[in-house]
Amino acid sequence: MARLPSVTSAWVVERPGPIASAPLRLVEREVREPGPYELLARVRACGVCRTDLHLAEGDLAPRRTHCAPGHEVVGEVVARGAAVQDFRVGDRLGAAWLAGTCGQCRFCRTGRENLCHDSRYTGWDTDGGFAGHVVVDARFAYRLPEGWSDEEAAPLLCAGIIGYRALQRADLPPGGRLGIYGFGASAHLTAQLAVARGAEVHVVTRSPAARRLALELGAASAGTDAPDEPLDSAILFAPAGELVPVALAALDRGGTLAIAGIHLSTVPPLVYDRHLFQERTVRSVTANTREDGRAYLTEVTRLRPAVRVTSYPMRLADRALVDLAAGRITGVAVLVAR
Template sequence: MDAWVVARPGPVASRPLERTTLPDPEPGPGELRVRVEACAVCRTDLHLAEGDLPPRRPRTVPGHEVVGRVDALGPGAAGPAIGDRVGVAWLRSTCGACRYCLRGAENLCPSSAYTGWDADGGYAEFVTAPAAYVYPLPEDAPAETLAPLLCAGIIGYRALVRSNLPPGGRLGIYGFGASAHLTAQIAIAEGATVHVMTRSAAARELALELGAASAAGSADPPPEPLDAAILFAPAGELVPVALAALDRGGTLAVAGIHLTDIPVLDYRRHLFEERTLRSVTANTREDGREFLRLAAAHRPRVATTPYPFAAAGRALADLAADRVEGAAVLLMTCS
């Protein structure tokens, strides 16, 4: 099969991705194989390619926002049938037996494994995945707009939950890329007032088009105190900025898997009056199911920038340079 691998982790300008030919993967016990239609490009892929996220195996195929059709079943695979349209997401497997899994926090499982990190992902013609960890997808939506839902959407929803936004509350969003633009629409549809802070003028314009009450620069104060905030930008210097914008009792959730160093915090200004700083670590399958239910109900506009499969390196470079509106998506129908 045709595939891209992370050959030499390093700055995106050094072209860490390499296009190659790999054997078609065979599904193992409980697994299925998916013929890929589209794979969205996540900032986590960029962190992996550049080495911010240490590779767990050599020459990994990245990509964990995969839309495709089941074309082979491994022994004992139950659920999806051949020909079904499914989504393959970041969380690949968990042990199911540890105290985290048993209490419903499988995202914290020490034995968890991830698509495009522990196992080859969707920058390829085929990908395998455990049948119990894929999501059924509708037939009536383009693969290009479904793909970003599988990580950008799901992890954004997880961050929204972690932010403890009260009903009808005021939510601040810092950074406005693939995940943020979906999260904002779900929050607005559920009754929140959303204020967006981002350095990109185009992203600010998009935020207002999607219903944000205001859009300003990344370090600018919102027009009113925030009940909750989510930091999507991987910029640690924005943590004190966002904390200072919170009202009493507010919560800041940091959505990324990688964050630059956080500056020294001032206790009284940033944390006193029961302000809370929380991380977000992966997601549970229940998060994925609930987000996809909300997406089907509210039908958020999914802003995408499509790329042919051959342009995976350019898609990562554009993402690194903030040249992507919404989500970058690799399309297998274009070589």
């Protein structure tokens, strides 16, 4: 058996605060041996999610000190626990946001494990992929589609999966009109999924580069305002609460708005007869289930959406978050071990 590394490098949130205050610090830490149901993986790539930025800046309260962010992890198994059967040393794996659940509560027993009170999250409760090595629960790891590079596969594990669940929650009818507000990592994958399913997609974003990308990927329109025609469904990806009434006002009767982010600024007051009457619905999106992940990875294996990646070496993880905060990334940033 190959000798395991004793230490690894990791970016940790030292003191949450504005990204300009450099809340991340690069440290060396001991490599933990995997428990019975765990895998130790060498990180090959890790996507950079807006949730990582929320954690670094303190929008999400830290659950443990000096935690390494990163929950779109592509790794190679270097050791496994005695009870692991589905993975072997040398296998490629994907580790996503949902890191563990109790498996016994009423939510877990009814297919709603994303609502488990004891759910744990990669890069929030457990160290994530902004590191050289990561320990993951094999029961929550994914096998990744063949033919995707590590950099292409990483964004599928959160941007893709969360977008998939948001699209399900938006209750879009077949051939319906879908509005997408904000067009970053998750939105650019979700738009392609919706188009492939036959939807007419309309994108609202302030970024000229994002508008161009949306049109390239098949959107029917891309602008700074909602389209004139009423929408059947909408997904809010931007963490901007002021867009909630805007998106609701653009819905047709019976339309649904799904809010995809884990953090949202304050929502202004709603006017009932303008925003909610005629059976308009607002839904939040909370994490995902493993079934969501498996279903999404199966669907994208067939559809093969384009993944627009900006790569950074792992040593520049802090720079990637700065660029994300400044809106300088079109598509998704991915850290690469090199």
